[in-house]
Amino acid sequence: MEVIVPFSTDRPKSRLADVLSPDERRAFARAMLTDVLESIVAAGGEPRVLATDAVDVDRPVTVDDRPLTTAVNAALDGHFETAGAADGSVEPVAVVMADLALATPDAVERLFAAGRDADVAVAPGRGGGTNAFVSSHADFRVDYHGASYLDHRDIAAEVGAGFVAVDSRRLGTDVDESDDLAEVLIHGEGRAATWLREAGFVLDTSGGRVGAVRE
Ligand SMILES: Nc1nc2c(ncn2[C@@H]2O[C@H](COP(=O)(O)OP(=O)(O)OP(=O)(O)O)[C@@H](O)[C@H]2O)c(=O)[nH]1
Ligand SMILES: C[C@H](OP(=O)(O)O)C(=O)O
Numbered sequence: 001m002e003v004i005v006p007f008s009t010d011r012p013k014s015r016l017a018d019v020l021s022p023d024e025r026r027a028f029a030r031a032m033l034t035d036v037l038e039s040i041v042a043a044g045g046e047p048r049v050l051a052t053d054a055v056d057v058d059r060p061v062t063v064d065d066r067p068l069t070t071a072v073n074a075a076l077d078g079h080f081e082t083a084g085a086a087d088g089s090v091e092p093v094a095v096v097m098a099d100l101a102l103a104t105p106d107a108v109e110r111l112f113a114a115g116r117d118a119d120v121a122v123a124p125g126r127g128g129g130t131n132a133f134v135s136s137h138a139d140f141r142v143d144y145h146g147a148s149y150l151d152h153r154d155i156a157a158e159v160g161a162g163f164v165a166v167d168s169r170r171l172g173t174d175v176d177e178s179d180d181l182a183e184v185l186i187h188g189e190g191r192a193a194t195w196l197r198e199a200g201f202v203l204d205t206s207g208g209r210v211g212a213v214r215e
Helices: 022-042 068-082 105-117 148-158 181-188 193-199
Strands: 002-007 045-052 061-063 095-096 120-124 130-135 163-165 201-204 211-214
Touching: 002 022, 002 068, 022 045, 022 105, 022 193, 045 068, 068 095, 095 105, 105 120, 105 130, 120 148, 130 148, 148 163, 181 193, 181 201, 181 211, 193 201
Parallel strands: 002 045, 002 095, 045 061, 120 163
Antiparallel strands: 095 130, 120 130, 201 211
């Protein structure tokens, strides 16, 4: 399955500015991207990075500096122009965000499997975002930001696409804010978790909710 992985190269992870410098945010975002690409490949997907600028990865990259929604919809246009098979079936396509540091091959496989059962299968993020989806409906397009999970459910209904939510803690955890770093330290199995530890982050269990602090 083709899997589009949007990646912002210019000012990634600005909401982590309170704990990471710009260079560190770039390095951490890159580590998460590598983890996500590896999980997709291990799950049998064929990832293609959709980046705002050139990025050095060993997978195909499309550079599109337009806003996220515009760039992803252009990629969906391109996919569905060529996705039809002779028997009338349509090849599905997935979009998986590059900041899903807890993604594992199993979690991505479950997303792919849900996409075989419904026209559109969405893994929501906490707070109502859209962390990953699979679509085999040629008319489904995205509208990111805000509670985009709800918007995407409505868009699927408008175009007559069957919809299913994918209930996944691993795909539901996008790393946006400093509190999210604790999740990576606890559950992360890849480069992003290693990067955080090497940068001096440890769990902070002194308060009410476990957090991440830099030693
Ligand atoms: N191609 C592309 N990817 C984007 C763009 N903005 C964000 N992304 C990617 O989309 C995913 C979700 O991004 P967000 O968490 O909304 O934004 P972010 O830039 O990573 O972080 P913030 O600056 O803190 O909002 C991540 O994989 C980003 O790298 C964009 O304009 N174009
Ligand atoms: C891309 C966007 O991410 P968020 O801004 O919620 O992190 C969304 O999921 O709609």
